[in-house]
C-alpha cells in the first residue's frame with residue numbers, strides 16, 4: 001500500500017499503471033472513449049494518448065484511472081467537461097467498476113481550472129451551457145457511487161481545486177512548485193455556497209476516513225485478499241462511517257450537523 005501511495009504522490013502514475021497492469025495479467029487495460037466504446041489493449045503499457053480523458057480500466061481491481069489530457073494546462077473547456085461527464089456516466093453504469101482515480105496526463109499540471117476563453121466574448125447561451133457543464137461535473141463526481149480519489153500530480157488552481165474537492169479523498173504531490181486553491185478570490189469572485197461545503201468537508205475529515213482510503217488501496221492488492229478481508233472485517237463499522245461521510249448528500253442541513 002505504502003508503495004502505491006508513494007507512487008501516486010510522486011506523480012509517477014505510469015508506475016502505478018504498471019502495478020495495475022501486472023495485476024491484470026494478460027488481459028491488459030480497457031481503453032474507453034467518450035462515446036463509450038472500449039478497446040482492449042493487447043499488451044500492457046501505454047499507447048500514445050489521443051483522447052482528452054484517457055481511461056484505463058483495470059479489470060482485476062475494478063479501478064479506473066482517468067487522466068485529463070488537454071495540454072498545455074488541462075483547462076476545463078466545454079468539450080473537456082462534456083467528455084468527462086460522459087466518461088463518468090459510463091463508469092457509473094459499468095458494474096465492474098468500483099472506484100476511480102482522477103489525475104492528469106499533462107506534466108506538472110492537474111488542471112488550470114475553468115477555461116478562461118469559455119468565459120469571455122461568448123453569447124449568453126454559451127455561458128448558460130458552460131456553467132451547467134461545470135455544475136454537472138461536481139454533481140457527478142461528488143455524487144458518484146464509486147469510490148474516487150484525486151491524485152493531484154501538478155498545479156490545481158480554481159476549477160482544478162474544485163475537481164479535487166469533489167473527490168472522496170485527495171493525494172497531492174509534494175512539490176513546492178505545485179499550487180492549489182481559489183486564486184479567483186483575488187479578483188473578488190466569490191465561490192458559491194456548495195464550494196464552501198466541499199471545503200468544509202475536507203477540513204473536518206473523521207479519523208476513520210484514512211481507513212476508508214486504506215481499504216481502497218488494499219483493493220489494489222489483489223495478491224493479498226486475506227489481509228484485505230481481515231482489515232475490512234475488523235474495521236467494518238469505521239468503514240461504514242467513512243463511506244457514509246464521503247458520500248453524504250450535500251445540503252445545508254448535513255453541513256450544519258457536522259459543524
Ligand SMILES: CC/C=C\C/C=C\C/C=C\C=C\CC(=O)SCCNC(=O)CCNC(=O)[C@H](O)C(C)(C)COP(=O)(O)OP(=O)(O)OC[C@H]1O[C@@H](n2cnc3c(N)ncnc32)[C@H](O)[C@@H]1OP(=O)(O)O
Nearest residue numbers: 072073075112113114115116117155157158159162191192
Ligand atoms: C467564474 C466562476 C465564478 C465563480 C465560481 C466559483 C467557484 C466555483 C468553482 C470553481 C470555479 C473556478 C473559476 C475558474 O476556474 S477561473 C480559471 C482560473 N484559473 C486560473 O486563473 C489559472 C491560471 N493559470 C495559471 O495559473 C497557470 O497557467 C498554471 C499554474 C496553471 C500553469 O502555469 P505554466 O507556467 O505552466 O503555464 P502558463 O504559461 O501560465 O500557461 C500555458 C498556456 O495555458 C494558458 N492557460 C492557462 N490557464 C488557462 C485557463 N484557465 N484557461 C485557458 N487557458 C489557460 C495560458 O494562457 C498559456 O497559453 P499560451 O501559451 O500563452 O497560449
